[in-house]
Amino acid sequence: MRHMKRAAAAAVITSVALAMAGCSAGSGDGGGTDAGACEPSEGKVNLSFTSWIPGIEEAVAMWNDANPDIQVEVQTGPSGNAGTYQNFFNQLKAGNAPDLGQIEYDALPNFRVQDGLADLGACEEIVAGKDDFVDWTWGQVTLGTESEVYGVPQDSGPMALFYRSDLFEQNGIAVPTTWEEYKAAAEKIRALGGYITNFSQTDINQFAGFVWQAGGEWFANDGDEWTVEMTDDTSKQVADYWQDLIANDLVSTYPAWTDEWNNAYNSGEVWSWNSAVWGANSIASGAPDTAGNWSVAKAPQWNAGESAAGNWGGSSIAVFKGTEHLYEAAKFALWLNTSEESLTSLNETAAIYPATKAGLELPALSEGVPFYGDQPIYDVFAEAAGEVDPDFVWGPTMTQTYADVSDGFKAAVSGSGTLADALATGQDATIAAMEAQSIPVAD
Template structure:
């Protein structure tokens, strides 16, 4: 399938005008009434396979074959795009919101607007915008990912931290206090996950992408971004953070051993931490992530994904039916909340009983209460660009080096800015900086 270049198209992503390379729309097909169809579905998150099994039991005419892949940034997206280019992509794929514009640019998504439109009101508007480009809808939003502070209650108390830091100023003060008392102990960690870092930038209003006059704007090295980078760089310079590769076993070993006392991370980190540090059950709690201005609190978002319909799907109507079911069905959401720690994008899902249950690992705390409150203070105008595969790889490399004492973070952002502008131009897209 050839991808035709569009010099200037009004493609709406997250409520903004976006320019991407497009693909001529294919209508796909739909099964005759009563005909059994099988849909392939690629993804990696825990709970997906169980949710699919529930769907298959209640939908005998639509059977979904789930295939677990590597996570998107670990090769899953490359596999999906390669399959799309070869014309043998699955009907359905798990695609993060940050990657939807890149898949659209590659012509890898199928327009299912005629089947999806009736479901729009079931979702928060900004999440619907994540799966809609140029008025075309390419799947169903599944979840959002408000961030919080996961912390050891017992060790905070031991080190005289009476309450979790509410601001980044208090966070630094607590980091100094902990490390001064014991040089082998750190308040927090610094990793190389680009989307965790994006959540920190998002919180501070440090936009990365925008559009104006039919051109992409790239601003990873803006003053707002430099503010965030400078804050974390000073913590690194002063040896107040322990550096780990994100989600590495070494991180959880240190957390379980009481060497790292907290982690600023997304809601979906809750079950990961619980399964990775089982011996510390009951000792953890969740607080809101620290903010820059206590009088005007703003929080970050680290993730969120869609069940996307891939280009060439022969049964787009049935694929859309499954995607919407997965995001809205009570049993599906119950499974995904428990196994994957999602915070639903469907508005009804945000009142799901599973969100109100005390969590034993977190000392019986109803941790979703924290994320519910934070969600009202997340800037929903954040926009992703069409080259996030490249940008996230470059940023991950830079974050890893910075954590080891290499190039400082402001320089890392300048480098990613330059490479991102270059990649946009290489793809034939209009681009400016701001």
């Protein structure tokens, strides 16, 4: 019953938030549902596209070679919450946003509330492609509406456990199947001078994935107003668990994707990472000296015998309002995320796990991966994908929520306050931000 209520609420969430924010669907240049708004441009078209996906330039080059009249210039930058989203907001305000941008599912509502996205529902090819995508990912880009589409799904991020199988085996430590076992393993590994994992003080998305797996829900909507609950028992359970590991020096706390972070994994100081499927590329690129020594297992469970997975990330390619080439931008976004050659390239360069049904059948996803000892790691993630609760709801100001919680996490890591304190502060800040945008919040 809880999931049924959440699914029903999700269907009205965004429309409620947007109406209260004064952003009626289908308004403005490039954002309407008039089919005439999505017509081919005359002459050669040059599109600008910003992403942070490793190696995406290779897929874009394939498109450019095959489409001389629609050329795409790609610019890469930091991940969304590390700076690219703020750049997008600044560019939208200044009127010089790129034609297309990489936006994770949890951040799409932010951009829609700011009236920054073109409605791809005006493009027949986009609408016709709906059935090509895994159902829940399509729901992520329609934002609870019936006919509007605010991005083309690219991938999903089911989570599992990456671990140094050689180190676990050499030291007689069993691969943990529960979070209780994970802590016990952490104590053994620390006694050997290492850390079982790194707790990132900036990736609140990862922590949200932990809460997701545990059955928590930070946001809900009853059709009239939002409920924000980041301090419920489940969230507190997850926060207290990681706080205990931090307080007892059982995890390292390097900022993710820094040289320190890479060195910790490359040197064998850190033995595992609870991450999404795309993390396969992060480890391979950051810890090249450990090739062949990694494996993937299902995520530890809160209770023995359970089968639940969290989700971290998953992106769409969105078209920004103000583009002069909606048709061409939509055509490129659809090709990038549905063509076999593009999806194969993105999987090879960035371990992208496709959001299309056909993409999940790519030969590359059934093969052993050399960096992971030739294990067919995507079999594990395929199982995890089916164990992710599809009804988890994102709030309408997630980028700000992440930033506010991140400040508290950084303080907790340094010994000032706790993770639970950070969630409480983040909840208050989130409610204030929503109210400032006239988004109704329950008392």
